[in-house]
Amino acid sequence: MLYALKIAIRYLTASRAQTALLVFGVAIGVFIFIFMSALIGGLAEFIMARTAGDMSHITIQAEAVDPALVLPSDGRTVLLVQEASSQATAVLKDTPAFIPLIEALPGVIGTSQQINGSGFLTRGAQVTQVSINGLEPGRESVIANLASYITAGTASLGAGGVLLGKTLVEDMDLRLGQTVRLQSSGGVEALLTITGIYEMGSGGPDRRQAYVSLATARTLFKMPQGVTRVEIKLADLYAADALAPRIRALTGLDARSWTEQAAQLLEALRAQAQTGYILKAFALLTIIIGVASALLLSTYRRRPEIGIMRAMGAGRWFVTVVFVSQGALIGLMGGVFGAAAGYGVLLAFPARESFGPGQSGLPIDITQGAYGLAIILTTLGAIAASILPARAAARLDPVTAIGQ
């Protein structure tokens, strides 16, 4: 084996230009493989950071109260049922009891108690319908990183303050520090000062969302205690499916994973990952075909030498090992050079930390380059590619080969 390896190395070094070209070709293939891995992986990270990154990973929503019977039935016929109303807000009352339990669970990095509802924002003669989110002061950025979206003012929600989206502010010709009137769907009004303006970059939140403190929301929705929902942020958003049932069991409440609401997003990410696999498979296939054709040529060129070696007592196995070793060495060198080049080029791109909300940069994740995998797959691919030429070389009739 050692001697076959020596001969393989000698053959490669004897044709330096050809070997260098071949290794370069393999390295290009590996570079593409690594670049695709980093791009597909980075794109997935980017999409997740820009979507699910700002979402609640597990949400506990108060279950809607069944419409009440206004008149009791006689056992057979319902006489009168109150119509379900959006104003009849369901409330989670025992949050002080279960929030510490949830926050103690491994993987939970934060919780946000909220009071949500709808209302109207009024400034002079202008009226716009908005969604009102009441957040705990000091925890404004636990779920959506509000602080990172602030373009003017502050994300801190104090009593009497409101955060509005940039589009809404522009539509209503508002400014930071102005006073607006916020009326809940229950008819309660509050005069609030614009203490912050944010820009998330998506139409809905920027145009129709108003953030107030939890205390303000209690007043607006006449909810002296409890909240309408609890949002939970996890360190690993993919752990939500496993953790949601635990929280349901722990609290007896309806805890739902974000994936239930984002099946299409997951589907798109899966499709994207599959596209990446196909592209990487093509890159690998190109490497295999390149190495196989180059070694077939080498085998043809060295036919007389193969015949001599066979005449001198080299077995078919020895000849096979010589050519497979060449394939392995080409694959290994191409893999290492391609991986190094890939890593070097990817260093020029922003780190994955910049994929987060409010940051910019191409979504290429250097940590997802799959460098080791690329080297291993390339080496294995090159070995596989060299088997056919090696077998052809080993089967050569020495008499015919020497005669050439």
Next chain:
Amino acid sequence: MTALLSVQDLVKTFGSGDAETRVLRGLNLAMQTGELAALLGPSGSGKSTLLTILGTLMHPTSGSHTMLGVDLTRASDQALTEFRNLHIGFVFQFHNLLPDFTALENVIFPTAVREGRETVRARARGQDLLVRMGLADRINFPTANLSGGQKQRVAVARALMNSPELVLADEPTGNLDRASALQVMDLIAEINREEGTTFLISTHDEKIAAVCRRQIVVGDGLLTG
């Protein structure tokens, strides 16, 4: 002298049907150890085919082939490869050295390929052989930098590397000038004399044949003399 090899009723045909060519037609030959024999005959008489079969590079179509008491007639490829490596050396007309290797690397190839590495012992033996061939100053030369005569002497050294009982030489001087040809033949005769290695040399050159103690003449696929 003891019996080294024997072929009986050796037949070799190439092609089939109308294109069938019978090159050897029931040839019989026996050789003893220590012989220095010339294989003579016109082109197409079957000399090269006989050498190829004796060198275990080809199976005969029929007949028997034994060497050192081993029946090689239908031996497997692996068995023939191992036998060839240990007991038979080759010298070709066009030296057929490995071009990307030095003279020493070429000489020790038969041993290195068997042992799986280039041992110190093999290198020492290879160097001794090259010195004996008058190539002491060419040991680590790439073979591409050697003259025709030097290359052929390297080929002879390679053929002797595993101390084989039989060396088959196919026109070993056919591509050399007169001086180099005689130099190579003198070396072959010296080794035959001193080590008792059997040589069977295919040649058209009567002066080369005259150096040999036995002349085997092949004509039309049979021994004629």
